[in-house]
Amino acid sequence: MTDTAAHHQIIVGVDGSVSALHAVRWAAREAARRHLPLRLYHACVLPPAAPHVAKESREGVVEGLIEQGHEWLRAAEWEARDLAPAIEVHRELRVGTASALLIEQSRHARLVVLGSRGLGGFEGMLVGSVSVALAAHGHCPVVVVRGHTPQDPPPEGGPVLVGVDGSPVSDAAVAFAFEEASLREVGLVAVHTWTDMSVGETWSVLPFDIDYDAVAEDERRLLAERMTGWREKYPDVTVREVVLRDRPVRGLLKEAESAQLIVVGSRGRGAMTGMGLGSTSQALLHHSVCPVAVVRPAVR
Ligand SMILES: Nc1ncnc2c1ncn2[C@@H]1O[C@H](COP(=O)(O)OP(=O)(O)OP(=O)(O)O)[C@@H](O)[C@H]1O
Ligand SMILES: [Mg+2]
Known part of the structure; x- marks a missing residue:
């Protein structure tokens, strides 16, 4: 061959x-x-x-x-x-x-x-x-x-889900997810989560006045920007954009309950670049109730 x-x-x-x-x-x-x-x-x-x-x-x-x-x-x-x-x-x-x-x-x-x-x-x-x-x-x-247990078959219905954090690797995941949704003739749910962890836990003692509505609006814009080109390339795919103020794993797992496939990048925006797999992808591999696709940018 x-x-x-x-x-x-x-x-x-x-x-x-x-x-x-x-x-x-x-x-x-x-x-x-x-x-x-x-x-x-x-x-x-x-x-x-x-x-x-x-x-x-x-x-x-x-x-x-x-x-x-x-x-x-x-x-x-x-x-x-x-x-x-x-x-x-x-x-x-x-x-x-x-x-x-x-x-x-x-x-x-x-x-x-x-x-x-x-x-x-x-x-x-x-x-x-x-x-x-x-x-x-x-x-x-x-x-x-994956299904609910290793003995259970994976779910067949439902949309394809993709986790978007704005990193180049997550862009590769978005590309793969659009391809899958189009092939399967189902909708795509693009999930972007943001948390106020650094604000709420680390800064809560400080007198910062945060406009959370403005932050949420920025996060929605970030997701929409990441999807624009792909929406044009795949007009057949219906997209739902979900922006959640939550931790990525929790947000993605919640949405994954009704999905047939969840697509994530191997890494995200996290700082530990030496590790092969980011913590979100790792947690999904352990806890998702539907198949998980881990995608990395093409090198060839
Ligand atoms: N010897 C093998 N040859 C080809 N594919 C394998 C082999 N072993 C595992 N796999 C693939 O990897 C999947 C996961 O198996 P894996 O070996 O990771 O889990 P495990 O056997 O439960 O745990 P362990 O890490 O102790 O081996 C299998 O369902 C199969 O698709
Ligand atoms: Mg084994």
């Missing part, structure tokens, strides 16, 4: 979990909507050869793990073909660590889709390490498919 062709595929991580199968279904529908091939990808960690383990015994385990991986991939392919018979589906099994391999694969993909949980972790854990690693370090947009 040429590099250009690879950039036009959707990769989905398969690990035999219920959550990954939800991701496969979500990705199959997405591939059908975008007319892109789907690549089902399983990464398999094999036990190293060790002096105290009999060679035949290790070989048996290795064979078993690889056969199990292929079985998961075949089951995933069956699901994908059942939902989207017209799409091209490929299966791929690679030996190595899932996070590292998928991050590398994401260099050459349009989209990576994962479940919120896998087979590992512990009961009660809200999102797995592979999903967090890809959201933080993937090279293309990453969708973590």
Whole structure:
């Protein structure tokens, strides 16, 4: 496959979990909507050869793990073909660590889709390490498919939601969100929150006279400005702009209750630029009840 062709595929991580199968279904529908091939990808960690383990015994385990991986991939392919018979589906099994391999694969993909949980972790854990690693370090947009629990399918109806904070990364999220809303033929809700935390908590002891109505008006203008060009590019998408005086996570989670997808940038305006993922995106990955798309500006 040429590099250009690879950039036009959707990769989905398969690990035999219920959550990954939800991701496969979500990705199959997405591939059908975008007319892109789907690549089902399983990464398999094999036990190293060790002096105290009999060679035949290790070989048996290795064979078993690889056969199990292929079985998961075949089951995933069956699901994908059942939902989207017209799409091209490929299966791929690679030996190595899932996070590292998928991050590398994401260099050459349009989209990576994962479940919120896998087979590992512990009961009660809200999102797995592979999903967090890809959201933080993937090279293309990453969708973590979520419902109320990892066993629940994601919601199908409702608008696409995008979190806008005015940063360049959130502009990339807005672009992706418009594309998704248009493909899904649903409305877009653009949410911008602002808080008076720095005013109310830090400055409350000081005698500042703040005109909150004027601040709110500025914030509404900021959101409207960020949306203008995109509204013109996608006249088919109905947009609702929501400006809330709230913390971003709370505002977005509230709106997400009726959404089918929430789109955020990997980072926002926060100061900790060394971190792969901003705190809002991170919290949404843990608590959203619908799929979360984490988007970064295109580098290619
Ligand atoms: N070995 C793998 N190969 C391909 N995709 C994987 C693999 N492991 C996980 N994934 C993908 O990542 C999603 C989340 O799984 P993840 O491994 O992050 O969570 P977990 O197993 O619950 O916790 P842990 O962090 O302990 O592994 C899965 O639903 C699947 O889409
Ligand atoms: Mg796992």
